[in-house]
Amino acid sequence: MAVSSEEFRAALSRFASGVTVVTSVDGDGRPHGITVSAFCSVSLEPPLVLVCIEKLAGSHASIVGSGRFSVNLLSSGQQLISERFASLEADKFRDVPTATGLSGLPLIEGSLASLECEVHQAVDAGDHSIFIGEVLFARGDGEDPLLYFLGGYRSLVQG
Ligand SMILES: Cc1cc2nc3c(=O)[nH]c(=O)nc-3n(C[C@H](O)[C@H](O)[C@H](O)COP(=O)(O)O)c2cc1C
Numbered sequence: 072m073a074v075s076s077e078e079f080r081a082a083l084s085r086f087a088s089g090v091t092v093v094t095s096v097d098g099d100g101r102p103h104g105i106t107v108s109a110f111c112s113v114s115l116e117p118p119l120v121l122v123c124i125e126k127l128a129g130s131h132a133s134i135v136g137s138g139r140f141s142v143n144l145l146s147s148g149q150q151l152i153s154e155r156f157a158s159l160e161a162d163k164f165r166d167v168p169t170a171t172g173l174s175g176l177p178l179i180e181g182s183l184a185s186l187e188c189e190v191h192q193a194v195d196a197g198d199h200s201i202f203i204g205e206v207l208f209a210r211g212d213g214e215d216p217l218l219y220f221l222g223g224y225r226s227l228v229q230g
Pocket residue numbers: 090104105106107108109110123124125127128129130153156157158159160199219
């Protein structure tokens with residue numbers, strides 16, 4: 072018997088994760104961004120990470136077309152940025168401080184870490200694609216991540 076969608080969601084929502092914003096730039100030079108918790112390190116040599124992106128998301132075609140994406144690991148003060156990039160707003164980057172990375176991708180300022188990736192492999196996976204990226208550039212500092220658990224935002228720091 073197949074798992075029901077309620078059972079599936081109830082189980083998955085109990086996986087505590089960090090929160091990332093994945094950015095990319097399409098063929099017209101337009102930036103795209105999407106909030107993503109399905110991020111994982113894959114390999115040290117070569118340095119590989121993966122993100123799972125819904126096929127219907129605006130970022131999906133942009134990543135397929137450009138073959139590049141950045142992953143920005145959000146800090147605890149960036150809940151509004153997570154909400155913005157999970158929204159349907161037309162201009163998700165409005166008033167969001169960004170810098171241009173070494174590969175030309177927009178990076179979210181104030182994030183704990185940013186990784187700039189070239190698509191190494193794209194795997195078809197149901198209603199999502201798994202993009203495995205080779206990390207070309209990476210930076211990381213800061214210690215207070217934004218967390219997501221049971222449908223809500225959390226912090227390691229007890230308030
Ligand atoms: C905490 C959080 C985690 C999310 N993780 C993912 C994810 O891993 N993959 C994904 O495709 N969408 C994820 N989403 C949903 C997308 O951010 C959301 O559907 C977004 O609006 C899609 O972008 P679009 O407007 O370009 O279609 C997540 C949303 C939230 C709030």
